[in-house]
Amino acid sequence: GQQLNQSPQSMFIQEGEDVSMNCTSSSIFNTWLWYKQDPGEGPVLLIALYKAGELTSNGRLTAQFGITRKDSFLNISASIPSDVGIYFCAGQGWSGNQFYFGTGTSLTVIP
Amino acid sequence: KAGVTQTPRYLIKTRGQQVTLSCSPISGHRSVSWYQQTPGQGLQFLFEYFSETQRNKGNFPGRFSGRQFSNSRSEMNVSTLELGDSALYLCASIPGTGRETQYFGPGTRLLVL
Numbered sequence: 727g728q729q730l731n732q733s734p735q736s737m738f739i740q741e742g743e744d745v746s747m748n749c750t751s752s753s754i755f756n757t758w759l760w761y762k763q764d765p766g767e768g769p770v771l772l773i774a775l776y777k778a779g780e781l782t783s784n785g786r787l788t789a790q791f792g793i794t795r796k797d798s799f800l801n802i803s804a805s806i807p808s809d810v811g812i813y814f815c816a817g818q819g820w821s822g823n824q825f826y827f828g829t830g831t832s833l834t835v836i837p
Numbered sequence: 838k839a840g841v842t843q844t845p846r847y848l849i850k851t852r853g854q855q856v857t858l859s860c861s862p863i864s865g866h867r868s869v870s871w872y873q874q875t876p877g878q879g880l881q882f883l884f885e886y887f888s889e890t891q892r893n894k895g896n897f898p899g900r901f902s903g904r905q906f907s908n909s910r911s912e913m914n915v916s917t918l919e920l921g922d923s924a925l926y927l928c929a930s931i932p933g934t935g936r937e938t939q940y941f942g943p944g945t946r947l948l949v950l
Contacts, residue, residue: 729879759938768841768927768941769880814880818937824893825870825929825939827880 732815732828740836745802747831749815757818758798759825760789762811769814773800805835839864841930841942849948855916858945860928862909866940867933868892869911871903874925874944883926886911887933915947923949 731750739745749758757776761769773784775791775798782789786803798815815828842861850856862869870893871883882895886905903913915922925946929939 757937761941766925766944766946768843768944771938771940774938816939824882824885824895826882827872829879 730815730817730826730828732831734831735829736832736834738834738836739805741805741807743805745805745809745833746799747813748797748799749817749828750797751817751826752796753817753819754795755817755819756795757825758789758791759816759818760787760798760800761814761816763814763830764811772813802833805833807835807837809833810835841928841940843926843928843942843945845945846943847946847948849950850918851950852918852920854918855914856918856947857912857914858926858928858947860911860913860930860942862911862928862930863940865932866930867909868931869905869909870929870931870939871911871913872927872929873897874927875923880927883913885931887931918949920949923947 759774760772763769773782773789778795779793780791788801790799812830812832814830816825818825844859868887870885873881884903885893889905900916905911925944927944928942931939
């Protein structure tokens, strides 16, 4: 099945730095979701986006639904150690109800 | 509101056996999706159920099957287990009301020996 291109694959940053990651698709999506997953646990929903151009924040997290409908971005400001984990994007197209997932971005925050 | 419940959390089986995993979605949610997650393949979509009907299916062999009950609870079954079936199996609860999102359960960690 379709898989989204998510980058970067991994990031090592200092505590307090800002983080940016993105997801791209060859298809147009009408929904973008961003998740964080801790080891051995299920992904936790961070932000949901439903409209092209939409910019939504959740605390220090901000995500945007790209204008082309083929990409989305997640930014984390002033990172802290508990931000460590794997971040996934997921997109849903018009033609079906299936969600497609990115390959994940592994974030390590160095205190 | 209670979250998504998956049982069991951990399971060890041997090759050739079969296994049944259970998922109880968030109250009021009508759709459930199942995913297999492995380090090498990431999150792979298995199938989705809505109102007791399979609505979408991923590219998995027929050994993987599922069903949904009238109370929206869902089960997935894997028959004739193979070593490669070792994975974290995740269930996602979906409202089924139009503006969709997915809420994941904690997963069932399956180890096939």
